[in-house]
Amino acid sequence: MNRRIHYFAALAVMMLFGIASNTAYAETIHMYVEKMPQHWQKQFDGLLEEAAKYWEKKIPGLKFETVKFVDQSDFVVQWTSQHGEGKIGYYSEDTSNAYGKPTMAVTLGYFADKNLNLVSYEHALLVTKHELGHALGMPHSDNPDDAMYPTVDDYESLQIQSSQSVRISVNDWNAASGKYQKLSGETIIPLALLLDDAKVHLNSASFESQSEYDAVWMHYWWAKKYLVEAERLQIEGGSHVLESNYEESYHAFKSSYENALKAKQKIEQVLSYTKER
Known part of the structure; x- marks a missing residue:
C-alpha cells in the first residue's frame, strides 16, 4: 500500500x-x-x-x-x-x-x-x-x-434487499440471547487489562522501521476499536433485554462477542510481537 x-x-x-x-x-x-x-x-x-x-x-x-x-x-x-x-x-x-x-x-x-x-x-x-x-x-x-x-x-x-427469516419463538430468542450475553461478558472482562498491558509493552518496544511501527500500532488501535464496540453492543443488548426484545438483544450480544474476539486477537498479535523483542 x-x-x-x-x-x-x-x-x-x-x-x-x-x-x-x-x-x-x-x-x-x-x-x-x-x-x-x-x-x-x-x-x-x-x-x-x-x-x-x-x-x-x-x-x-x-x-x-x-x-x-x-x-x-x-x-x-x-x-x-x-x-x-x-x-x-x-x-x-x-x-x-x-x-x-x-x-x-x-x-x-x-x-x-x-x-x-x-x-x-x-x-x-x-x-x-x-x-x-x-x-x-x-x-x-x-x-x-x-x-x-x-x-x-x-x-x-x-x-x-432482504430474505424471509425463519420464524422462531420468543423463548428461543431469549435462550440464544442469554448464551451470547454470557459469552460476550466473559470475553470482554479481561480485555481492558490486556489492552493496557499491550500498550505498556508497545511503548517500551523497539522497531526496525517506521512501517513496522505503524503496523503494530495499527493492531493496537483496532483492538481498542473492537473492544469499545463490544462494550457498546453489550450495553445495547442489555437495554433490549429490559424491553423483552430478545431477537434484538441476541443480535447485539452476538455482535458484541464477535467484536470482543477480534479485540482479543489483535491484542495477542501486539503482545506476540513485543515479547519477541
Whole structure:
C-alpha cells in the first residue's frame, strides 16, 4: 500500500475513537476519474466529491484531488454497469490493467428483466464512500453506522434487499440471547487489562522501521476499536433485554462477542510481537 495512504488509514482508526492528533501532516491523494456516461451524470452529479468530503472531514490533513493524466494519480476511479464478477463496488491494488494503477470501481446500474436499472444516489454514495475508504487502507467495520460496514455487495442482494427469516419463538430468542450475553461478558472482562498491558509493552518496544511501527500500532488501535464496540453492543443488548426484545438483544450480544474476539486477537498479535523483542 502507498505509504502515505497507510498513514491516513492509521489516523482514521484513531479518529474513530475521538483520539486527538496534533500532527501537522497534510497530504493530497490524487485520483484519475473516468468520465461518467452523459446519461448518468444528472442522477449522480457530485457523487465522488461528496464521498471525498466525507473522508476529508474524518481525517485531518487529507485532501482528494482529480488529475488529468493517469501517471499523476494514486489510483483510478471507474463507473460501471453490472461488473462481470457481480460486485457493486470494489477497490483493487492490482496494477496489471490498462492503466497500470490501482483501481476503484462503483457500479451505477444493473440489469434486471433485460432492463438496465440505475441504483439510487444514496446507495451509490454509500458504495463510493466505502470504496474510497478501502483506497485509504481501511478494512471492514462491524459497526452498521460506519461507512466501512459491508452492506449488500452483489446484484442479487441489491434486487432482493432482504430474505424471509425463519420464524422462531420468543423463548428461543431469549435462550440464544442469554448464551451470547454470557459469552460476550466473559470475553470482554479481561480485555481492558490486556489492552493496557499491550500498550505498556508497545511503548517500551523497539522497531526496525517506521512501517513496522505503524503496523503494530495499527493492531493496537483496532483492538481498542473492537473492544469499545463490544462494550457498546453489550450495553445495547442489555437495554433490549429490559424491553423483552430478545431477537434484538441476541443480535447485539452476538455482535458484541464477535467484536470482543477480534479485540482479543489483535491484542495477542501486539503482545506476540513485543515479547519477541
